[in-house]
Amino acid sequence: MPTRWIPRRGPVLTAVALAALPAIAFVAPGQAVASAPPPAATATAPVRFVDLPSSPLPTDRTPHRITLTYRNPSSTDRTVAPQILVESPDKGPFLVTSDVRLELLGADGRWRTVPLGSQTGTLFTTLTSAKIVLHGHHTLTEHYRLTVLAPAHGTIEPRVALYS
Template sequence: MRTRKIPRRSLALAAALAALPAALLTTPAQAQTATGAPPVGFVELPASSLPSCHATRAVTVTYRNDASTDRTVAPQILVESPATGPFLSPSSIRLEAQSPDGHWHTTPLASQTGTLYTALVPAKVVLHGHHTLTEHYRITVVASAPVQGTVEPRVAVYG
């Protein structure tokens, strides 16, 4: 009878995948929810002022799905310009998100009528019933001149 050798890498990968909880292997929310469907609401979280020039501030977004069913949500960071201007520019702010492996990655900011914001669609996740979403960000003012504004984290909730 002929036998076949399985490389150790394949065995290690198979063992690692088998050890993962099924919840981590769920299809991404982007594939389950139409990308054009707007959120049905937002959960506003406590706001804070922008840090001073070249200072960094930690921002944590926490949302608990108290329902027993799964819910699609997306954390979002808004940075509001002062009411009297000048409007903030995405190049004045660096926003970083912490990945599950602990590394920090720059998150792009878009701008509309004086508000800087993170995109919702790439941030969508399926949050299982009675689970909590916690996302860590850090925001740094990189502009050479002092800027004013407010950091307003929130969570978009989809139907």
């Protein structure tokens, strides 16, 4: 008669619990610490946005850097999500996602294309995939590169979504 191995519940549950713990990062004060938001924060909507300085959409076809910087003024951790909006002129013509290419500089030093959504002439990065926990009194800095691929006019409006 063949035998079957049945794992014990205690060690399996311990392994699952340990795998779910976030990694601890040792970072000097003033540097951003990016970690996944708690599960409860994932389902909630932002409570407000912090608008950062906007700039006109460049008209040439060369890459332009955009630096998004936000400092958590609180002593408590806060879930935030950086977002780049590219606004069309009020009277059109409206931008489409093929008009621009947006890239994000990764921790490994490589540029990665960021997918853009579109709604009524506004191109935007998604918030759900950008959520991070920013520790109290730490600063989030992200570097983007925007290239206008087709003749277009508009405004670049970086902002940060704040969650409760």
